[in-house]
Amino acid sequence: MKSRFACGLIVLALLSTGLTGCWDSRSIDELAVVMATALDYTEEGNIMASSQIAVPTSVQTEGGSPQSGAGAKGFTVVSAVGKNVHDAMDELQRKLSRKLFIEHRKVLLIGEELAKQGLKDTLDHFSRDPDSRLQTYLLIAKNARAVELLLQAVPFEKVPTRAVRSLQEINAEITTTLREMFTAMSGEEIVPTVGALELVEGTAGAGVSTGKDESSRMMTFRLAGSAVIKDYKLAGYLDMEQTRGLLWVLNENKRVSITGNVPGKGNVVMELDKTGKKIKTHIRDGKVQVDISVTTSGPVHENNTDLDLSDPNNIVQIEEALSNSIKGSILKVSEVSQNQLKADIFGVGREIYRHNPGQWKRLKDRWADTYPEAEISVSSSVTITRTGMYGKPLHLIEEKE
Known part of the structure; x- marks a missing residue:
């Protein structure tokens, strides 16, 4: 009995050798x-x-x-x-x-x-x-x-x-x-x-x-x-600027910087740490209204103005300039998508479907004609988290010394 069992194990071991490896390997x-x-x-x-x-x-x-x-x-x-x-x-x-x-x-x-x-x-x-x-x-x-x-x-x-x-x-x-x-x-x-x-x-x-x-x-x-x-x-x-505006709405603007122009002062560059976006849709009297809000925060990477960043009032000016830059890029790509391409690249239809599927069911067959007529508003909020080692630009510090 034991010899039969031993023979069976030997046969199984021999058979298993043919099953190893990849049969279609090259x-x-x-x-x-x-x-x-x-x-x-x-x-x-x-x-x-x-x-x-x-x-x-x-x-x-x-x-x-x-x-x-x-x-x-x-x-x-x-x-x-x-x-x-x-x-x-x-x-x-x-x-x-x-x-x-x-x-x-x-x-x-x-x-x-x-x-x-x-x-x-x-x-x-x-x-x-x-x-x-x-x-x-x-x-x-x-x-x-x-x-x-x-x-x-x-x-x-x-x-x-x-x-x-x-x-x-x-x-x-x-x-x-x-x-x-x-x-x-x-x-x-x-x-x-x-x-x-x-x-x-x-x-x-x-x-x-x-x-x-x-x-x-x-x-x-x-x-x-x-x-x-x-x-x-x-x-x-x-183009690159319009694509950047689209990425804000898709919340895919990662590891980039933005430049804001402060009227009469110069410009400031901020690196992005965190970003967020919300799209809210409303339908009133058959008209689609879209509210896009973008939030972002990060440190100042370059200050090409005469503003002292240790002054909270100046920080407010810079945050406003950066917010306007984001808002402007989104509005530009919004205009192109509605007037030239007539294509819902923002996913407004997707937001309507997610939050009001019944309304989307009534709109989807004529969405190609409805989207170009939608009213799109944009808001942006920027928070500066750090200003670097110096509040004042270096050239102002040197002049003072």
Whole structure:
């Protein structure tokens, strides 16, 4: 009996060895790791898919010395055209000796022309593809084809699209994932916005220079505000200032500073510590009224006035100037959303639905016409928490001494 039991254990142990490991595992040298995908609309009405693929270090230094071309850059870009996204990706795979691996993809770039044509079919593909990560960032290539952005280099990164997420987070800009896009598109209570990128000369602004003559200027990309997607199509753009106003209403203005102009005195900069917002809606005589209130607090980061910040009366002036700056940026983007885009990017409809679903049921079918006529009022409250080591500006202290 014991011998039979022992034999059974041996058989089970032998059988279990075949169950270990990943049945569908692949070695890294068999994979083409996709870091970003770009989709563009062709003149023939087809879809061009481009993938930015990381080049392994072993390939970059093949033969014991650094390679030139794609390997030296740390990435390569491969493109293919198809009738739809799936067809284009299949064609792209036929050009590669390695299996496309998209589970590590961080960014999905959409060319401006494709965004204008409509994204319903494109987004449908990604909503059904089991390999697509819902945390992938979605962005629009402003005034450009998406593939052009994939080809550009950026400082500090061998694979440029790794910088996209950091750019958005460090600069506290609009960040929209595929999951958030699908959620917004499934309802009618808010018109979604996504980040926008644009091409710039490397020697201009925050770009990168080759350090050579004028003819050697290189291109790179930078944040360009946000894109408004209405009815699955690109409705227009918000510039950086307008995007900042939108972020106040969405309560997503994190790790940024604001500048307030004190009439006849100069300006003051405050770093944000805490922010909050409230949206209240009222419907009177069929007219929608919206009250937006924003609160924020933080320390003074720079004082370019002659005001002594140890004087409470001067603090009141500065808080008022900062409040007016916030209020002005919100009113500007409000005007654009109502008069130009006619798109509820604030989520006013969502607030009505949350607090008065019965009223929303009566409004939703004509919300596209109702929102532009809504009366929007804005209030802002700023509290300065710290003024730094000196109350008076340094130049006044020196003059007194």
